[in-house]
Amino acid sequence: MALFGKPACSCGVGHAGLVCAPGDDPVDTAVVRAVFGGTPSRRRMLRALGTGTAMAALSQVFPLAAAREAFAQAPGPLEKKAVKIGFIPITCATPIIMAEPMGFYARQGLEAEVIKTAGWAIIRDKSINKEYDAAHMLAPMPIAISIGAGSNPVPWTVPAIENINGQAITLATKHKDRRDPKDWKGFKLAVPFDYSMHNYLLRYYLAEHGIDPDQDVQIRAVPPPEMVANLRAENIDGFLGPDPMNQRAVYDGVGFIHILSKDIWDGHPCCAFGASREFVTGAPNTFHALLRAIVEATGYASRAENRKQIAEAIAPPNYLNQPQTVLEQILTGTFADGLGKIQRVPDRVNFAPYPWESFAIWILTQMKRWGQVKTDIDYAAIARQVFLATDAGNAMEKAGMARPVGTTKTFVIMGKTFDPATPEAYLNSFPIRRG
Amino acid sequence: MSGRIADLKAVMLSLLLFALFLGAWHLAVTGSGTAANVDPEYARLMGAAAMQGTSAMPGPVDIAVRLADLLAHPFYDRGPNDKGIGIQLAYSLGRVLLGFGLAVTLAIPLGFVIGTSPLLHKALDPFIQILKPISPLAWMPLALYTIRDSGKSAIFVIFICSVWPLLLNTAFGVASVRREWLNVARTLEVSRLRLAFRVILPAAAPTIMTGLRISIGIAWLVIVAAEMLVGGTGIGYFVWNQWNNLSIADVIIAILLIGLVGMALDQILGWIGRRLGYQE
Numbered sequence: 267m268a269l270f271g272k273p274a275c276s277c278g279v280g281h282a283g284l285v286c287a288p289g290d291d292p293v294d295t296a297v298v299r300a301v302f303g304g305t306p307s308r309r310r311m312l313r314a315l316g317t318g319t320a321m322a323a324l325s326q327v328f329p330l331a332a333a334r335e336a337f338a339q340a341p342g343p344l345e346k347k348a349v350k351i352g353f354i355p356i357t358c359a360t361p362i363i364m365a366e367p368m369g370f371y372a373r374q375g376l377e378a379e380v381i382k383t384a385g386w387a388i389i390r391d392k393s394i395n396k397e398y399d400a401a402h403m404l405a406p407m408p409i410a411i412s413i414g415a416g417s418n419p420v421p422w423t424v425p426a427i428e429n430i431n432g433q434a435i436t437l438a439t440k441h442k443d444r445r446d447p448k449d450w451k452g453f454k455l456a457v458p459f460d461y462s463m464h465n466y467l468l469r470y471y472l473a474e475h476g477i478d479p480d481q482d483v484q485i486r487a488v489p490p491p492e493m494v495a496n497l498r499a500e501n502i503d504g505f506l507g508p509d510p511m512n513q514r515a516v517y518d519g520v521g522f523i524h525i526l527s528k529d530i531w532d533g534h535p536c537c538a539f540g541a542s543r544e545f546v547t548g549a550p551n552t553f554h555a556l557l558r559a560i561v562e563a564t565g566y567a568s569r570a571e572n573r574k575q576i577a578e579a580i581a582p583p584n585y586l587n588q589p590q591t592v593l594e595q596i597l598t599g600t601f602a603d604g605l606g607k608i609q610r611v612p613d614r615v616n617f618a619p620y621p622w623e624s625f626a627i628w629i630l631t632q633m634k635r636w637g638q639v640k641t642d643i644d645y646a647a648i649a650r651q652v653f654l655a656t657d658a659g660n661a662m663e664k665a666g667m668a669r670p671v672g673t674t675k676t677f678v679i680m681g682k683t684f685d686p687a688t689p690e691a692y693l694n695s696f697p698i699r700r701g
Numbered sequence: 702m703s704g705r706i707a708d709l710k711a712v713m714l715s716l717l718l719f720a721l722f723l724g725a726w727h728l729a730v731t732g733s734g735t736a737a738n739v740d741p742e743y744a745r746l747m748g749a750a751a752m753q754g755t756s757a758m759p760g761p762v763d764i765a766v767r768l769a770d771l772l773a774h775p776f777y778d779r780g781p782n783d784k785g786i787g788i789q790l791a792y793s794l795g796r797v798l799l800g801f802g803l804a805v806t807l808a809i810p811l812g813f814v815i816g817t818s819p820l821l822h823k824a825l826d827p828f829i830q831i832l833k834p835i836s837p838l839a840w841m842p843l844a845l846y847t848i849r850d851s852g853k854s855a856i857f858v859i860f861i862c863s864v865w866p867l868l869l870n871t872a873f874g875v876a877s878v879r880r881e882w883l884n885v886a887r888t889l890e891v892s893r894l895r896l897a898f899r900v901i902l903p904a905a906a907p908t909i910m911t912g913l914r915i916s917i918g919i920a921w922l923v924i925v926a927a928e929m930l931v932g933g934t935g936i937g938y939f940v941w942n943q944w945n946n947l948s949i950a951d952v953i954i955a956i957l958l959i960g961l962v963g964m965a966l967d968q969i970l971g972w973i974g975r976r977l978g979y980q981e
Contacts, residue, residue, distance in 0.1 A: 355945055382782040384932035384941055387842070388851070395849040491945035517748040518947060584783035587946040595746055602746040 345549040349376055349556060352383045352392055352401035355586045356490050356508040357596050358429045358537035359402040360576060361617055363586070365563040367579045373562075374555040380585075385489045386459040393540065394420055399549075400556060402428065403540035406629045410461040412652050415638050421543035424621045425557045425654045426564065426661075428537040432596070432615030433464060433527035434512040435471070437504035438497055442522055442605060447475035456488035456496065456505035463536050464527075466632040468506035471530050473698040474680050479636075480700070497521050508536070509596040509615065510588050515604070517592050522604025526614055531679040533618075535625045546654070554661070560619065561661040567617040573597040619662060621653035624674040624686035631684075631693045637700035645689045723761045730760040759950040767950045768957075782942070784934065786954075790962060792934040793924050796852075797966075800859025801920045808864050808916075809909065812871025813897070816905070822872060833865040837923040841930050851931040858927050863920040870912025874905030910974035914967055921963045 349371075353359040363380055365371050371378035383389045386404060390411065393401045408422035409415075437444075444450070450472070457464040465487075469479040479485055488496055493511045496502045498520045505511070506527070515521035527534060539560050546553050566572055577593040580586050586593065595601035599614040626649035633639040655673040663669045674686040684692055693699070759767075775787030815822050837858045844854035878901050886900050928937025936955055943951035 379781050382932060382942070384930055384938075388845070388931060391842075391845045392851055395845070395851070397851060491941070494947060495944070514947065517746075519748065582779075582783065583942065583946075584780040587942055589748070591746060602743050606740075606743065608740070608743055608746065 342551045344375055344555055345552045346399075347375060347377045347552075349378050349399040349552065350397065351378055351380050351556075352389045352398040353380055354386065354389060354402055354490065355382055355588075356537075357510055357580075357586070357593065357615060358432060358508050360580060360597070361428055361560055361563040361567050361619075362402050362539060363580045364567065364576050365559050367585070368563070368566075368576075370559040370563040370566075371556075374559045376552070376555055376559065378556075378559075382585075386462075393542065394418075396542075399545055399552075400539060400541040403538050404459055404462040404464075405535045405538040405625065406461040406463065406466070406633065407459070408538060408540045409626055409629055409648065409652050410633070410638070413639065413643070413648060415633065416461060421651070423541055423543055423546055423652055423654050424538040424626075425541055425546070425553070426539045426560050426619040426658050427535045427621050427625070428539060428564065428617065428619075430533050430535055430616050430618050431526070431528040431613060433467070433506060433508055433536055435468070435504060435506045435524040435527075436493075436497070436512045436515045436521045436604075437524045438500065438502075438521050439519070439604065441503060445524065447472055447477055450477060450503075451482045453483045453503040454501070455483055455485050456493055456502045456507065457485060458490050458493075458507060459487050460638070461633075463534060463629075464506045464508070466629065466636075467527055467530050467534065469636060470632070470679065471506075471525075473696065474682075476698075478698050494518060494520055510586065510592050513592050513596050513601060514588070516602055517589065519604075523601075523609075526611060528611070528614065531677070532613075533616075533677065534679075535622075538621070554657070557657060557661045558664060561658065561667070562665045564617045564619040565662075565665055565667050570598070570612055620658050620670045621655055622670075622673065622675060623649040623653050623655055624677070624684070625649075626653045627674070627686045627689050628677075628684055631689045635693055635696060635699045646686075649686075727760050727762070730758045759953065763950050764953055768954050771951075771954060781933075786936075786939065786958070789934060789936045789939045790958065793928065793936045794962070796856055796928075796935065797859060797917070797920045797924050800856045800923075801863055801917055803856070803860045804864040804867055804916060804920070805913070807860075808867035808912075809871050812868045812909075812912075813875050813901075815868070816872040816875025817901075819876070822876065829865060829869065832861075833869075835862075837862050837926050838930065841927065845931075851933070855924070855927040855931050859920045859923050862923045863916040866915040866919065867909075867912040870915070871905065871909050874908025874912075875901055877908075878904040906977045907974065910970065910977060914970045914974070917966050917970055918963065921959070921966060925959060 351362060353362050366378055366380045381398070383392065383401075386407065389398075389401050389403065390407060392398050393403075394411070403424075405424065405427065408424045411420055411422040413419060455468060457468055459465065465485065468485065472479045472483065477483060486502075488502065488505065490508055490511050493502075493505045493507050494515045497505065497515055498518070504521065504524065512521075512523055516523060527536075539557075541553065541556075567576055574594060574597070577590055577597050581588055581590040581593050596615060599612040600608065600610050601614070603609050623646070627645045630639065630643060630645050630648060634643070650673075653673075659669045676683055676685050678684070682695075771786045775785045777785040778788065815825060840858045840861055841854065844857045845851060848854045848857060882900055882904065883896075886896050891900070924935065925937040925940065928935035929941045930937075932938050932941065936959060940952055940955045943955070
């Protein structure tokens, strides 16, 4: 990979533009070549018809979708057995982590090593440097890496989402009587990373309450492990952070849980399983085995009756390094809230692998809303390139899970409906935004 | 005789100060112990620090217990993210010796050249003065970006931070060899190579040794910061991993071990320096 490479399409096949024309898909090209034989005549035909038209015409006589499917599912020998997967020690990574001690990787013939990593910037750099084959990332990170926001553009993918919900706004105990966000002017709040759902959800929540997240409060990126220490030292007033940090702040008597992220947007994605497009196309069998392991682990984690056993598996120092009771409270949803009450919210965190393209589109609207992306973008195309809904759907079917219908859906965030078909209109409907 | 008594007095005073420190520490962290009056089911979900009014800061007894625990199995290996304290220290020492070794192989010959040429010394001085005070944490993103390997980046950062004091000290030592000795050598028509190895190097050795001691101290300082950033293995990773768990006892133990190893490295170089020293 050149140090200063041009933005390239994430399909891994060299051609101009950020997004493939249909004919650029390696399977499609192979089919065209098989049907029309020699290269010159194929080129002539494509020039005459345009690739898209040619593919459309061809799909009338050749079951192209089936060919793509067959290609994606072709069982073959693993290109490599030993894979390295980076993770950040938070409960969002539960499926990635538990798949190691509970044997989900081994069942696919993989010798996977899950490696604890110190921060999001490091996990991004180690992934781009190919020290990791795949990694736990915040859902917006593969999008940011693909379009080159905050790093050089490298085609990245989200083959599966890890968790939905499972975050919270935690405030220092001294603020327990200031529960209305309108009273938070001057607060210093932390999020794990600039390109995180946490950042976008906190900004969304504040803005809906009339607080400008750039003018009225200070939002800074603090690595999750440092959040509780900073809250104790009164460096910050609160954070929208991943668990176990919210529950840990309660456990240590430092803060209380103000609101679960589920009450801002029920079913929001948080962390993702990320892999480079190069790995996806370069080692397809290994990739699909890995994806099956992750999807199966995610399905297993989504069942409430398995949660206690999972908490036990991921608590030791090799994985999350947290007291087991803290993890149990998070995963079972029966938890102390830091205000003297026991709350019972079974879907405080849940696990669902399907990477809805509408998630990516929403993330892009927020990246644009807060000035992280300044140019015009093709929302749907980027979402389709980065979020591999088809692959995840196939793996879910194989694992005996129900395949979701479609690749986009609408959802409601704090009473406001998001329609993935009209991202620009959605973006312009917010009174508080940058640019 | 009186010297030995003074030494003994100093040791006694050291021990007394240490005992006082431990005593004050123990008293400071012993909490009031009044448990808050809450629902027992709620209390079961909370940590001891939050519920029993004890301090979150461990006392000296907690540290001793935990230290004995860690030292009982220093070399266990329970996967890539959980290894014994002995293995972690060995990884850190390995990285430091590599980075420091690189610094030595570059800085001593280069310092020698700079020291013998006042022109080069003046020309390079501004660069050295700018590069010298840069923190290892500032180098790390650049190293990761260009070297594209976290292990090598950590070693590079140790190298780049520990090379400057050694370079400056070598140059200074070489530049301040006494004129008369050089003149005598010249009168005796000693060859340039022989002049370098038999006159200048021995004369500059004490200054170079001081440079080495400063450099290894810096290398050891840098390793903790570098490993906290790149993670994986090493005593810096150990500190980070335990901080993640808010386990202050382990962090204090790591601080203690880092100090002891740093002192040992310094003493070893000091001992070599005394062997190389000479009396005029």
